[in-house]
Amino acid sequence: MRVAEAWRVALDALRANRLRSALTMLGVIIGVASVVLLVAIGTGTKQKVEQQVEGLGSNLLLVVPGRIEVGNAPVVSPLTLKDVDAVTRVVGDPDRVAVTVASGATARAGARSDFTTVQGVLETTPAVFTRSLARGRYLTGTDVDTSRRVAVLGDSVARALFPDRDPLGQQVALAGVRFRVIGVFAPLGQSLGVDRDDEVHVPVTAAQRLWGTQRVDGIAVKAPDRERIDELGERIVAELNRRHPDTEFSAVTQQQILGVLGDILGVLTGVLAAIAGISLLVGGVGVSNIMLVSVRERTREIGLRKAVGARPRDIGVQFLLEAVLLTTIGGLTGMALGVGTALLVDALSPIPAAITWWSLALAFGVSAVVGIVFGVVPAQRAGRLDPVVALRTE
Amino acid sequence: MTEPVAAGSRGDPSTGERVAAIEAVDVSRTYQLDGVSVAALRGVSLTVQPGDYVALVGPSGSGKSTLMHLLGGLDRPTGGRLVIGGRDVNTLAPPEMATLRNETIGFVFQAFYLLPRTSAVENVALPLVYRGVSARQRRERAAAMLGRVGLGHRLDHRPNQMSGGEQQRVAIARALVTEPTVLLADEPTGNLDSVTGAAVLELLEQLNAESGVALVMVTHDQEVAARAHRRITMRDGVVVADSAHPHSVHDRPPSVDHGRPATLISAPSAEPRSASGSGPGHPSGGSGGAAGATGRLPREVERPGGAA
Structure with a gap:
C-alpha cells in the first residue's frame, strides 16, 4: 500500500x-x-x-558587604558616608557614585497611609540608575548636604497617599517625621512580583538621622566603560577591605546578576x-x-x-x-x-x-x-x- | 509476482493436463483450544480446476468453513499439502500469503463485509490498493467491474444506501476486480431473500461461465447446491462424497472418531444433529449416498464461528 x-x-x-x-x-x-x-x-x-536589570542603567557596579550568592543572609553593613567618599576618590568622579540606606516605614498623608520602602540616597541616583520623574524635581546636592526633609515618591505611593490631588508640595509623614513632596517618579511596573514603584527617596543624611544610624547599605558605581568595569570593582573592594579588614565586600556587575x-x-x-x-x-x-x-x-x-x-x-x-x-x-x-x-x-x-x-x-x-x-x-x-x-x- | 500458472491454462482445457487452481492432498487442520486438540479437518484431498463450479455442503461443524479458509489461503493446514496457484502455502510467510490471496483468490461472504461509509467503487477497488495500483486505474477497473455486476449506475453509493442484493453484488465485484483464479463464496445468498438470492446466484454462475474463474461455494441450500457442476459433501472433518470422483470418496462411518480418544470433535457431529430435531436420521455416507445425504441436511445457517 x-x-x-x-x-x-x-x-x-x-x-x-x-x-x-x-x-x-x-x-x-x-x-x-x-x-x-x-x-x-x-x-x-x-x-x-x-x-x-539592564534597564537599571548601563555599566553598573553594585558594591555591598558580604558575598552575593543565592541564599546568603544579608550582612549588616559597616559602611558609612566616609567610605563612600573613599570610593568616590577611587572612581574619581562623584557623579558616578550612588548610595542607599533603606528601611521599611509607614508613609502617612492625612488619613491615608501606606507601608513602603524609604531609601536614603544621594542626588546622583538618577544619573547612575536610569530613573525618570513624572512630576516635580529630584533631590539636589544641597538637599543632601543640609539633610533637608524632602521626598520623591514612587508612583504607587503617590497614588496611595494622594489619589485625588497633586502630591507636589504636600506633607508626608515618614515614620512620624514630616517630609515635603518635591517630585514623583515615572512608573516602572513590577519585577518578579515586587512593585518597583513602592518606594520613597529622601536625602541619605535625612534618612540616617530618621533612623539614628551612620550606616550605608550599599554603593552603586556607574563605570566609565565596560572594559574596565571588573578592574574598577576590584580596586573599590580593595579600598573597602583596607578600611574594614573584618568584612568581606563584593562588587557585582549586571552581567553577574543576569547570570x-x-x-x-x-x-x-x-x-x-x-x-x-x-x-x-x-x-x-x-x-x-x-x-x-x-x-x-x-x-x-x-x-x-x-x-x-x-x-x-x-x-x-x-x-x-x-x-x-x-x-x-x-x-x-x-x-x-x-x-x-x-x-x-x-x-x-x-x-x-x-x-x-x-x-x-x-x-x-x-x-x-x-x-x-x-x-x-x-x-x-x-x-x-x-x-x-x-x-x-x- | 507473475500470474499463477493455472491462469495460463484456463482457456485451454483440451490439453488434458491442466494445472490445478487449488490442490489439497490429505490436508488436516487441528486447533489447540485450552490445551485440547480439536481436529476440524482430518485428511481432505481435493482439486479445484480453473473454471470449476463446486458446491461445498455439509452440516454445521463438518469443517466446511475451515476448508474454505484453507482453500482461500487465510489459514494453513497443520498436516498435508496445500498448493494454491502453484504455490505450497506451507512455504509462504504471512506477507506472501497475503499477496497470494490478493492475486489468486476472491472472497464473497454471507454478510457482505463491505467497508461502511465507503462508496461502492472504493469498496470494489480495495484489493487493488494492496496491489499498488494507482488511484485513477483503481477507479476505472472498479467502475468497469461494477458495470459487469449491473451496478454501473451506483458507483458512489454507500453500503447503507443499497439493498442487500446490491451490496452482495458490490462484494462480488470486489472479489473479481483482481481477476482471481478462484472465487470462494461462503453462503453468498444466505442473507438474501429468495428472489434476490437467485439473481445473485445467476450472476455468480454467469461470471463463472464467462471469465473461467473457478467458483467454490459453501451452501446449505440444496437447490443452490443442485445447480453446481460438482458437489462435495463433508462431515466430521472429512469429505464423504465428491460428485467428481464418485468412487474414491472416503467410506468412513461417522463413528470413526470413537477410536481416537486423543481427538475431540467439539461441534455437533452425527449425534447432536438429530438432537436438534431438524434431521430425520444419519446420512449413509457411501458413494451413492452423497445426493441423499445433502438432501436431508438441516437448513440451519452455519455460524461463521462454527468451524470445528
Whole structure:
C-alpha cells in the first residue's frame, strides 16, 4: 500500500469517529498547550527580568558587604558616608557614585497611609540608575548636604497617599517625621512580583538621622566603560577591605546578576515544562488506549482487508498512522491553543509570556513521538491478527 | 509476482493436463483450544480446476468453513499439502500469503463485509490498493467491474444506501476486480431473500461461465447446491462424497472418531444433529449416498464461528 493511500485511510478512520477522535486529541491538546504556555510564561518572565536589570542603567557596579550568592543572609553593613567618599576618590568622579540606606516605614498623608520602602540616597541616583520623574524635581546636592526633609515618591505611593490631588508640595509623614513632596517618579511596573514603584527617596543624611544610624547599605558605581568595569570593582573592594579588614565586600556587575537570575528562571521554566510534559504523556496513554479499542472495534475490517491482500505491515502502518495523526493534529491544535493563551495572558495579565520557536518545535516533536510510541503496540496487534479469527468476530 | 500458472491454462482445457487452481492432498487442520486438540479437518484431498463450479455442503461443524479458509489461503493446514496457484502455502510467510490471496483468490461472504461509509467503487477497488495500483486505474477497473455486476449506475453509493442484493453484488465485484483464479463464496445468498438470492446466484454462475474463474461455494441450500457442476459433501472433518470422483470418496462411518480418544470433535457431529430435531436420521455416507445425504441436511445457517 502506498503511503499516501495509508494517510487517506487513517484520516477517514478518524473522521468516521469524530467525537472519539476529538476527545482523544483533547488529552494531547491540553498537554501540548500547557507545555507551550508554561514555557512561554517562564521565558517571558526571564526576558522581562533581564530587561529590568539592564534597564537599571548601563555599566553598573553594585558594591555591598558580604558575598552575593543565592541564599546568603544579608550582612549588616559597616559602611558609612566616609567610605563612600573613599570610593568616590577611587572612581574619581562623584557623579558616578550612588548610595542607599533603606528601611521599611509607614508613609502617612492625612488619613491615608501606606507601608513602603524609604531609601536614603544621594542626588546622583538618577544619573547612575536610569530613573525618570513624572512630576516635580529630584533631590539636589544641597538637599543632601543640609539633610533637608524632602521626598520623591514612587508612583504607587503617590497614588496611595494622594489619589485625588497633586502630591507636589504636600506633607508626608515618614515614620512620624514630616517630609515635603518635591517630585514623583515615572512608573516602572513590577519585577518578579515586587512593585518597583513602592518606594520613597529622601536625602541619605535625612534618612540616617530618621533612623539614628551612620550606616550605608550599599554603593552603586556607574563605570566609565565596560572594559574596565571588573578592574574598577576590584580596586573599590580593595579600598573597602583596607578600611574594614573584618568584612568581606563584593562588587557585582549586571552581567553577574543576569547570570544568577537567568539560572534560577531557567530551572523554573524547566520544571514548568516537565510538569506540562507529564500531562502530554497522559494524553499519549489515552491515544494508546483508544487505538486498542479501535483495533478491537474494527477487527472484522482488518480481517476483510487481510482477506483481500493486505499484508501485516499494511495494517500495522494504517493504525500507526492513525495514532500519529491523532497526536500531530492534537499537537498542532495544542500549539495554536498554547500560543493563543500565551498571547492573551501576556496582553491581559501582569504575567509576561514570550513564545519561543524551540518550545513549539519541542511540543510538536514530542507529540509526534508520543503517537509513534503509543501507537506501536496497537498497530502491531492489528497487523498480527489472524484473518480467520478477525473475520469471525461479530 | 507473475500470474499463477493455472491462469495460463484456463482457456485451454483440451490439453488434458491442466494445472490445478487449488490442490489439497490429505490436508488436516487441528486447533489447540485450552490445551485440547480439536481436529476440524482430518485428511481432505481435493482439486479445484480453473473454471470449476463446486458446491461445498455439509452440516454445521463438518469443517466446511475451515476448508474454505484453507482453500482461500487465510489459514494453513497443520498436516498435508496445500498448493494454491502453484504455490505450497506451507512455504509462504504471512506477507506472501497475503499477496497470494490478493492475486489468486476472491472472497464473497454471507454478510457482505463491505467497508461502511465507503462508496461502492472504493469498496470494489480495495484489493487493488494492496496491489499498488494507482488511484485513477483503481477507479476505472472498479467502475468497469461494477458495470459487469449491473451496478454501473451506483458507483458512489454507500453500503447503507443499497439493498442487500446490491451490496452482495458490490462484494462480488470486489472479489473479481483482481481477476482471481478462484472465487470462494461462503453462503453468498444466505442473507438474501429468495428472489434476490437467485439473481445473485445467476450472476455468480454467469461470471463463472464467462471469465473461467473457478467458483467454490459453501451452501446449505440444496437447490443452490443442485445447480453446481460438482458437489462435495463433508462431515466430521472429512469429505464423504465428491460428485467428481464418485468412487474414491472416503467410506468412513461417522463413528470413526470413537477410536481416537486423543481427538475431540467439539461441534455437533452425527449425534447432536438429530438432537436438534431438524434431521430425520444419519446420512449413509457411501458413494451413492452423497445426493441423499445433502438432501436431508438441516437448513440451519452455519455460524461463521462454527468451524470445528
